[in-house]
Amino acid sequence: MNNNQYVIVLTGAAGTGKTSVQDYLQQKYGIPRVITHTTRPPRPGEKNGVEYYFETDASFAKLHLLEKVEYAGHQYGSSWEAIHRALQQNNIVSIVLDTKGAITYKKELGKHAIVLFMQVDNQNELRQRMLKRGDKPAAVEHRITSKEDIRDLVLPKQLVGKAEIINNENWQQTEIQLDNIIKKLTDN
Ligand SMILES: Nc1ncnc2c1ncn2[C@@H]1O[C@H](COP(=O)(O)OP(=O)(O)OP(=O)(O)O)[C@@H](O)[C@H]1O
Numbered sequence: 001m002n003n004n005q006y007v008i009v010l011t012g013a014a015g016t017g018k019t020s021v022q023d024y025l026q027q028k029y030g031i032p033r034v035i036t037h038t039t040r041p042p043r044p045g046e047k048n049g050v051e052y053y054f055e056t057d058a059s060f061a062k063l064h065l066l067e068k069v070e071y072a073g074h075q076y077g078s079s080w081e082a083i084h085r086a087l088q089q090n091n092i093v094s095i096v097l098d099t100k101g102a103i104t105y106k107k108e109l110g111k112h113a114i115v116l117f118m119q120v121d122n123q124n125e126l127r128q129r130m131l132k133r134g135d136k137p138a139a140v141e142h143r144i145t146s147k148e149d150i151r152d153l154v155l156p157k158q159l160v161g162k163a164e165i166i167n168n169e170n171w172q173q174t175e176i177q178l179d180n181i182i183k184k185l186t187d188n
């Protein structure tokens with residue numbers, strides 16, 4: 001990666017606001033998303049090449065992946081191809097990863113990975129946000145009781161001091177924090 005290129009890594013538990021931040025960064029700053037690959041089936045309304053590249057086990061195995069994880073029984077991975085595709089549009093790009101992926105990005109990309117750990121203290125608030133978003137109650141319960149999501153509620157020790165924590169209780173505060181982060185990156 002070139003010296004002035006950065007990947008903003010958004011991580012944290014389900015419903016903490018990772019996608020909302022990604023949308024904000026895209027709309028306000030033209031920061032494109034790195035689309036990742038998964039073998040999980042598309043959910044209603046999801047399109048190949050928009051939310052994910054949907055893969056079979058065979059096509060997933062052929063990708064040049066920077067990292068891959070198993071999450072809730074499916075494979076997920078981010079490819080160098082997708083990162084380069086996004087970096088061709090802009091020097092700052094964003095990606096949503098679980099915390100295991102965020103640790104790998106920090107290790108592999110060093111100062112080029114800006115890790116933002118999203119959190120919301122009250123788990124019931126998270127549940128309500130997901131229900132309000134339209135998720136089915138059973139899907140919400142399944143997700144928030146998964147071992148991966150429980151793990152992702154807490155900043156992993158490998159990222160302590162290496163990630164910026166965003167307490168996304170209040171969206172206006174989150175926007176201010178994000179604006180400051182982007183200002184620092186673009187002032188460099
Ligand atoms: N600060 C906030 N206050 C209230 N609602 C919020 C806030 N931030 C985001 N939301 C809402 O909470 C819901 C969950 O946010 P979002 O989809 O961005 O989370 P996520 O971390 O990407 O979730 P997932 O991991 O399940 O994809 C959305 O409906 C979003 O509009």
Ligand SMILES: Nc1nc2c(ncn2[C@@H]2O[C@H](COP(=O)(O)O)[C@@H](O)[C@H]2O)c(=O)[nH]1
Nearest residue numbers: 036037069071076077078096097098100101
């Ligand atoms: N380490 C990686 N994590 C990824 C990748 N793509 C998505 N994710 C994370 O997986 C879970 C589940 O996502 P869902 O869309 O099925 O609900 C979530 O935490 C994502 O952030 C990836 O390439 N690598």
